[in-house]
Amino acid sequence: MTDPKPRTDADFGRTLADFSVPSEPGNERLAMETVAKTAQGFGFSGENLERLKTAVAEATMNAMEHGNNYSPELPVELQVLATDYDFLVRITDRGSGPPPTDAGDTPDIEAKLEGLQKSRGWGLFLIKSMVDEMNVTGDEGHHTVELVVHLGAEGGK
Amino acid sequence: MEVRHLSVEVRLEGDIAVLDLTGEINGFAEEALSAAYAEAEAMDPSTVLLNFEKVDYINSTGIALIVGLLAKARASRRGLLACNLSEHYVEIFNITRLSDFMSVFPDEKTAVGETSGA
Numbered sequence: 001m002t003d004p005k006p007r008t009d010a011d012f013g014r015t016l017a018d019f020s021v022p023s024e025p026g027n028e029r030l031a032m033e034t035v036a037k038t039a040q041g042f043g044f045s046g047e048n049l050e051r052l053k054t055a056v057a058e059a060t061m062n063a064m065e066h067g068n069n070y071s072p073e074l075p076v077e078l079q080v081l082a083t084d085y086d087f088l089v090r091i092t093d094r095g096s097g098p099p100p101t102d103a104g105d106t107p108d109i110e111a112k113l114e115g116l117q118k119s120r121g122w123g124l125f126l127i128k129s130m131v132d133e134m135n136v137t138g139d140e141g142h143h144t145v146e147l148v149v150h151l152g153a154e155g156g157k
Numbered sequence: 158m159e160v161r162h163l164s165v166e167v168r169l170e171g172d173i174a175v176l177d178l179t180g181e182i183n184g185f186a187e188e189a190l191s192a193a194y195a196e197a198e199a200m201d202p203s204t205v206l207l208n209f210e211k212v213d214y215i216n217s218t219g220i221a222l223i224v225g226l227l228a229k230a231r232a233s234r235r236g237l238l239a240c241n242l243s244e245h246y247v248e249i250f251n252i253t254r255l256s257d258f259m260s261v262f263p264d265e266k267t268a269v270g271e272t273s274g275a
Contacts, residue, residue: 025160025184025185026160026183026185028216029160029181029214047244047245047248050243050244050245051245054216054245054249057216058216058217061216061217061218107253109224109253109254109255109257109258112224112228113224113227113228113231113258115228118221119221119222119224119225119228120217120218120221121217121221122217122220122221122253123217125253126217126220126249126252126253129252
């Protein structure tokens with residue numbers, strides 16, 4: 001899903017965390033655990049927390065790999081925000097060109113087992129499965145993936 | 158954050174080769190996982206059981222590695238099973254449909270018992 005009009009901080013409630021990680025393999029876990037601590041403080045727990053962690057890790061890994069080509073000097077920036085209705089994580093890389101959206105095949109395990117699809121390509125699928133919304137925006141020097149969890153009675157998807 | 162590289166112990170339980178996985182299943186795990194699976198295949202078991210008891214993180218690259226093992230197992234008509242996955246990773250095996258092609262058991266005893274017909 002692509003949102004053509006990037007939203008600004010003013011559209012959101014408060015910023016809960018704002019940090020960056022260098023684009024080095026494995027740093028998605030650092031991003032994941034940092035967001036998880038913030039989310040726990042906000043009331044996430046159990047499976048809702050695990051789903052958010054997986055979405056953040058996969059989106060950060062995509063940003064480091066596809067946006068920043070795993071260049072350690074290029075950071076991936078993460079912002080955690082909340083409104084009365086949503087918990088949001090915005091993950092920004094320094095990529096150029098079209099933002100990553102639905103490009104490529106939807107992963108099909110049967111096709112992968114038959115060698116008709118490469119075995120990788122699960123990241124976006126997992127992200128979309130783990131959160132309520134995934135919005136992608138981009139300009140000439142950045143891509144931002146926004147993960148949204150609606151704050152319902154159960155505190156998330 | 159320090160990456161917990163995957164280590165794998167291979168053992169034979171009857172006709173089942175059990176791979177005890179410890180650490181993270183991510184892009185760093187490819188070599189260890191492939192070597193362990195080759196070691197298991199050399200035992201010529203009917204079934205290979207992946208024991209995830211000491212795995213605390215699997216990412217999309219790790220899912221791809223498991224799909225690769227599943228393709229190898231199917232090619233050699235060997236069963237591939239999983240046990241001791243956390244609730245979250247059982248969900249991920251379900252949504253990726255990995256669990257349609259490899260049975261997921263709550264623990265090793267159940268996996269071995271049901272596979273051996275005990």
